Amino acid sequence: xxxxxxxxxxxxxxxxxxxxxxxxxxxxxxxxxxxxxxxxxxxxxxxxxxxxxxxxxxxxxxxxxxxxxxxxxxxxxxxxxxxxxxxxxxxxxxxxxxxxxxxxxxxxxxxxxxxxxxxxxxxxxxxxxxxxxxxxxxxxxxxxxxxxxxxxxxxxxxxxxxxxxxxxxxxxxxxxxxxxxxxxxxxxxxxxxxxxxxxxxxxxxxxxxxxxxxxxxxxx
Amino acid sequence: xxxxxxxxxxxxxxxxxxxxxxxxxxxxxxxxxxxxxxxxxxxxxxxxxxxxxxxxxxxxxxxxxxxxxxxxxxxxxxxxxxxxxxxxxxxxxxxxxxxxxxxxxxxxxxxxxxxxxxxxxxxxxxxxxxxxxxxxxxxxxxxxxxxxxxxxxxxxxxxxxxxxxxxxxxxxxxxxxxxxxxxxxxxxxxxxxxxxxxxxxxxxxxxxxxxxxxxxxxxxxxxxxxxxxxxxxxxxxxxxxxxxxxxxxxxxxxxxxxxxxxxxxxxxxxxxxxxxxxxxxxxxxxxxxxxxxxxxxxxxxxxxxxxxxxxxxxxxxxxxxxxxxxxxxxxx
Numbered sequence: 001x002x003x004x005x006x007x008x009x010x011x012x013x014x015x016x017x018x019x020x021x022x023x024x025x026x027x028x029x030x031x032x033x034x035x036x037x038x039x040x041x042x043x044x045x046x047x048x049x050x051x052x053x054x055x056x057x058x059x060x061x062x063x064x065x066x067x068x069x070x071x072x073x074x075x076x077x078x079x080x081x082x083x084x085x086x087x088x089x090x091x092x093x094x095x096x097x098x099x100x101x102x103x104x105x106x107x108x109x110x111x112x113x114x115x116x117x118x119x120x121x122x123x124x125x126x127x128x129x130x131x132x133x134x135x136x137x138x139x140x141x142x143x144x145x146x147x148x149x150x151x152x153x154x155x156x157x158x159x160x161x162x163x164x165x166x167x168x169x170x171x172x173x174x175x176x177x178x179x180x181x182x183x184x185x186x187x188x189x190x191x192x193x194x195x196x197x198x199x200x201x202x203x204x205x206x207x208x209x210x211x212x213x214x215x216x217x218x219x220x
Numbered sequence: 221x222x223x224x225x226x227x228x229x230x231x232x233x234x235x236x237x238x239x240x241x242x243x244x245x246x247x248x249x250x251x252x253x254x255x256x257x258x259x260x261x262x263x264x265x266x267x268x269x270x271x272x273x274x275x276x277x278x279x280x281x282x283x284x285x286x287x288x289x290x291x292x293x294x295x296x297x298x299x300x301x302x303x304x305x306x307x308x309x310x311x312x313x314x315x316x317x318x319x320x321x322x323x324x325x326x327x328x329x330x331x332x333x334x335x336x337x338x339x340x341x342x343x344x345x346x347x348x349x350x351x352x353x354x355x356x357x358x359x360x361x362x363x364x365x366x367x368x369x370x371x372x373x374x375x376x377x378x379x380x381x382x383x384x385x386x387x388x389x390x391x392x393x394x395x396x397x398x399x400x401x402x403x404x405x406x407x408x409x410x411x412x413x414x415x416x417x418x419x420x421x422x423x424x425x426x427x428x429x430x431x432x433x434x435x436x437x438x439x440x441x442x443x444x445x446x447x448x449x450x451x452x453x454x455x456x457x458x459x460x461x462x463x464x465x466x467x468x469x470x471x472x473x474x475x476x477x478x479x480x481x482x483x484x485x486x487x488x489x490x491x492x493x494x495x496x497x498x499x500x501x502x503x504x505x506x507x508x509x510x511x512x513x514x515x516x517x518x519x520x521x522x523x524x525x526x527x528x529x530x531x532x533x534x535x536x537x538x539x540x541x542x543x544x545x546x547x548x549x550x551x552x
Binding site for chain 1: 272274298299300301302304305306308310312313314315316317318325326328329330357358359370373374377383
């Protein structure tokens with residue numbers, strides 16, 4: 001393979017990692033509070049509130065039901081307003097975060113649902129406030145599950161980031177589209193796909209190992 | 221200490237209404253070990269949750285130290301909850317915290333400084349006999365050890381009351397006994413009032429001084445354990461005390477006596493004396509007695525085929541010995 005293609009691929013890897021990691025982090029900044037909110041306002045939870053639960057639920061489902069490629073295009077004006085441009089890796093982060101945050105919120109919600117209701121009841125019986133239950137019980141107890149969720153989020157966001165190549169985003173996706181698809185360079189396409197698989201595998205493997213290390217439920 | 225005034229709790233969902241607790245009034249005095257016994261679905265767990273308002277009564281008043289908790293605001297209620305420890309059938313420990321950190325939890329909630337909390341937690345671990353498990357995680361402990369940690373955690377804030385919701389139901393008989401002994405020790409040494417929910421008469425017999433018998437959301441009878449055990453008035457109490465009693469009463473020609481041992485010397489061969497004195501053979505149908513410190517506790521069902529005169533002799537003998545008994549079987 002020629003030198004320039006290799007450089008292109010290396011750059012693609014860097015951009016992909018940059019987009020994925022930064023977007024995931026930002027998606028969690030928005031998604032965790034959203035997920036906690038939709039969880040605690042649900043019926044029979046610590047801050048039951050039907051109206052708030054309905055509103056957050058609808059927002060999450062609304063964004064999640066729009067296909068990412070369409071969201072990407074629809075958000076172009078917003079992206080330009082936030083990032084100043086619509087082209088390149090940094091600009092891609094904007095739609096990635098918008099698309100991933102509701103997804104993360106659902107992941108967080110399902111992790112919190114795994115926390116034993118009895119433990120929450122015990123915390124209440126000890127006089128904990130709702131905030132104390134969230135910070136001292138719900139989030140720490142759900143931690144392993146939250147990290148499992150984050151590996152799923154990383155893989156999904158990586159997949160989304162590859163699609164951004166169609167509208168001028170960077171990364172391995174753009175390499176695959178521009179060289180593998182438009183120029184019929186099948187070998188480049190193949191290499192990018194393999195690289196993407198390896199990255200997802202790495203995220204998954206490292207994530208699971210980390211979770212096993214921090215989860216105290218299985219320690220003997 | 222704790223007083224219920226006409227408390228009812230109804231669960232209302234879109235389709236069904238269910239009255240779990242109905243017009244319950246009772247009082248727990250300071251220093252009591254108060255048992256609430258009943259079969260599954262009797263409303264015991266709901267009732268105990270009404271004490272610390274984990275379940276808010278639909279109507280009625282709950283008083284704690286003279287304060288009406290049903291009128292307290294959320295902040296005030298949290299303060300009162302810190303004065304009431306609670307333990308559960310499933311222990312409900314924080315799985316991601318060590319034993320020591322679990323015991324520190326209620327202290328963190330109450331705003332106690334970290335170092336003080338740690339000292340207090342270590343003290344409590346000693347009380348429950350688990351000093352060596354401070355840095356273990358709940359998953360590494362046995363059921364009995366988990367319940368000990370839960371007890372230590374419930375006592376961390378020096379509560380006046382300890383609520384136990386089927387605290388021994390997930391434990392084997394030997395562990396149950398040791399946990400009950402620990403609870404009794406806590407009651408005697410620390411003066412903590414204890415409320416125990418259970419479906420096992422044995423638990424009530426072993427440590428409670430008062431008991432309320434619950435069925436269908438209603439308290440059917442209430443009194444000292446001795447009175448209820450010796451002379452159960454409600455059907456539920458009878459069934460709980462002697463599960464097989466109903467069947468025995470139906471056995472046509474037989475005469476059955478229920479003899480209750482209530483702290484008589486276990487060295488005295490009562491049944492053998494009874495046989496010798498009345499010259500009648502008796503058949504022991506069932507017995508559930510325990511020897512606690514040389515005293516006999518429990519009951520025995522004996523069957524005999526004798527006439528009235530002999531029967532009278534038997535009763536006189538038992539009365540003389542100060543042993544409570546109850547007649548069953550077919551009577552002329």
